[in-house]
Amino acid sequence: MTSLTIHRVTTLDLAVRPAVWPFAEERRDEIAAHFAQQQRERPKIWNGRVLLGRDAVFTDGHLSATYFETDFASFLAWRDWGYPDKAVFNGFGMGALRASDGAFIMGEMAHHTSNGGRIYFPSGTPDLDDVRDGMLDIPGSVVRELAEETGLSAADCRAEPDWHCVFTGPSLAMIRVLNLDVPGDVARARIEANLAREAEPELSAIHLVRGIDDLKPSMPRFVTAFVEQQFASR
Template identity: 85%
Template sequence: MTSPVIHRVTTLALAVRPIVWPFAEEQRAEIASHFAEKQRERPKLWNGRVLLGRDAVFNDGHLSATYFETDFASFLAWRDWGFPDKAVFNGFGMGALRASDGAFIMGEMAQHTANAGRIYFPSGTPDLDDVRDGALDIPGSVIREVGEETGLTEADYRAEPDWHCVVTGPSIALIQILDLDMPGTVARARIEASLANEAEPELSAIHLVRGVSDLTPSMPRFVTAFVEQQFAPR
């Protein structure tokens, strides 16, 4: 796998356009069959509408790209089949919750989700709810995903202005650090209490990462690359 590259940017220009995706159109039958198989494994999977990106350009602290709408089944097939269309990328926002004692807080995805067992920051593939005036609102997506997965709201953290864009092959993780006014153990307990009130939470466990020694193979490379940079000697 290509080594991750991290771009630090301050502005995002992510236009949403009506683009036909040849991969999804030409392999519709195979994609439908693949999704049916995945649904048999995890019946809670839902074939909603999501947004994927193309034409990403990093320049002088700025990221521009174009996003287009497709269905989750096509995205899942593209991912599971080794990303056959190299012109497309999965670009999503992540909220890197950082406690007052420096610990990063990550969630372990529950078994009914598409990424069961994986450990990372609150995030999600952008969808139509994240579109504002013809553009993808990644800051809004981060706020929404953090709230849905952890119960934390904007009143609980301070968002840093910059974005750490971790490029790993066909994925671009747009990571924003969210600073909490509470230590890691308190934040974990609060999130666990929120999860306990949900009938079927997205997360099955909460993990504290206080250094690179806490990284595990269950964490995606874009997450470990970001954490390694954060804990690197200054």
């Protein structure tokens, strides 16, 4: 099992720099074939540009790392083939929606997405829209993903200052708690109403997690580890 650590930080320093990814260059033909197969199964996925990380360092409440641009097909192959390049990680922001009654709110990804059936907080692999003056803007990415997936905005939440960075090696989930002023059932109904208005929503269902017993196997380990820590501290 991959080791897991949780670091609590207040500042993020994530520089985006040009780089050649040997994995993507050396296995280009295999990657193209793999992506073609994935598109046959999920025709809606497309080969856009994403950002992956390297060289994560945690010191005194601070995270620094560097990011580089690659195509989604290479990222998907790297993920599906068991993360063959161990020096690279998928580092992304997550907005941990927490209702006024303490329930965490998660979405189940729709089948047409590359993570169909998985249940987690609003998030997404960073892309070029998340770059500001050569730096990766994770707070902005969280707000964007929140709006795209749930219809909620930054004005609907009170963001806590710290980031809970759950690092597994292949993934680095930078999780910020977003507090809502309504109970879980009300928040879920509001999000479901927004999904019903969309022609093809990213989420197929909304789940409330009120305790450890509500965790499910389809939730990634970095999500369940964070939630377990949160409930243990109450």
